Amino acid sequence: MNSGLPEMLHCLNTNSGSTDMTVIQRQRSRLKWQQQQLIQHQPLAYFNEREALGASLLTLNNDQGLGEMLAPGAMKPDPGEENGWSDDFRRVLNYGNGSEFEMSYPIPRTVSCPPNVAAAMAAEVAADKGKEAALSSETGRESSKKRKAYKTQNLKVVAVDKSEEKKMKGCVEEESKITEQNSNSKSTTTTGSTATNNKNCKGPSANNSKENSKASDVPKPDYIHVRARRGQATDSHSLAERVRREKISERMKYLQDLVPGCNKITGKAGMLDEIINYVQSLQRQVEFLSMKLAAINPRLDFDIDNYLAKEIFPACTSNVPTIGASAEMVNPSHLQFNSLGHELSGTALEMCVNPLDITLRRTISAPVSIPDTFLDSSSLNQIQHLTWEDELQNLYSMEYQQERSTSFISQPFAGTENMSFQTLIPCSISYTN
């Protein structure tokens, strides 16, 4: 016993460091532990050694919770064994200290009614083989602890160990539910608690063949992860799959709300199609818009003004729509003119992004003497024919103004727009103010 303990401690410590445990080490240590326990059946000896174990663990500066764990174990010599085992678990799983008192509670209870639990354990061994993927794998931990307790008495070692280690891997993330589980298990007997734990995994309607008799007389727990409807498959894989599908469909619903026109479509494939189309169209829109921006901007300097306005205005208001509003405030007075400028820039760049643009460009590019056609097409009421030099002067003054004035006046922007227009086409231009 004394020789076995340090080794086991060593195993435990190494295991606690790494989340994925070395199975062989653990099994070996556990077997040793059990053999020693079988050899020495006197509780007092356990007692002392448990204390020694706790002390040594504490000196090895591991969880403080171990001391707490070992204290209730020291009170009752019998469940001390289980405490040792649960120490083992906790060590391997790196559990927090908070849950340890609760963990220690079900253990004495398992001791109180041994004959039932042996059967329950057999059922669990069969049931727990594939449980690590299921959500409620944490429940298996408690039951595994109980099983441990009886395994030391009943000498069913190997199979249980294997199933347990499978579970332990799945256990780690489910720690938060311990308290609820414990409250459940307190209300029922030990067999009841084990059966309810199994039910949490399995669903109430259909249990495995071995535990059918047991689960029937047990009250339902109020905390259920997954519930299988009648006729649905209840093995852990299909349960996990069902959970996955539910989450996916939830996300799909969210996406359905997000994508316009996706509400009518039923069926995942159609929805996915719609989503793909929408994403694609948005991406194309971005590309198209960037193309347009590339077509418009290159020689125009007023993006800086744009930027200035944006940085001055929405930086304080921190709201984008105000920009749009202000832009719209500016624009209507110069709308026609600006549209003309836009079209002309399009012609200059020969970017045919839009059929409308193309046609307009044709109409524009056909006559070289532009102004008359422009006047007709734009149907401006007040038109001033200005010379190029005048315009430029006007413009520069405007721009100067604008660069100075942080206030958002419609005037400077008209000026910049005009500049863009005129740098493109050096001829007489319609100008509205």
Added chain:
Amino acid sequence: MKTAKNLHTNPTSIKNRFSLRFLRAINKLNNNIISTPPPLNPADRRKRYHAIRAAAYASMALAVGPNKAWSRAVLRKIRNRTKEMIKPRTRRGAVGGSINPRNELGLGQENELRERVPGGEAMDFRRLLNETGHYIQCLRAQVQVMRKILHYSST
């Protein structure tokens, strides 16, 4: 545009950040280009288009931040190949076209969605859907902002 109110809850700040970054990038581009003579040849124009598109994507991704996988993927892509932006696009479209008729069951669509959403190749499906939702929102905001800029600067 219609869903602007929907988006106001979350990505207004993203919108703002995006527009600032994007306009800054465009300014930088313009400063580079102003030095060149006005009539651009088609190659220059294309280059400029790609630059602006990359600026749009990159500024969106930067505005979103590194928490989302798609923004990381976008940034990675742009960093890895700033020179050639056209190739992967065309390849991507071609692949999507080839995959689409193959499968009606949702797997083909899933693959296509993976190709659509940047960085979506290596996720599980649920995460992919999450990312898709966020990506759609951000793309929408991007489109709105770019439209506004365009509207503001052109019409």
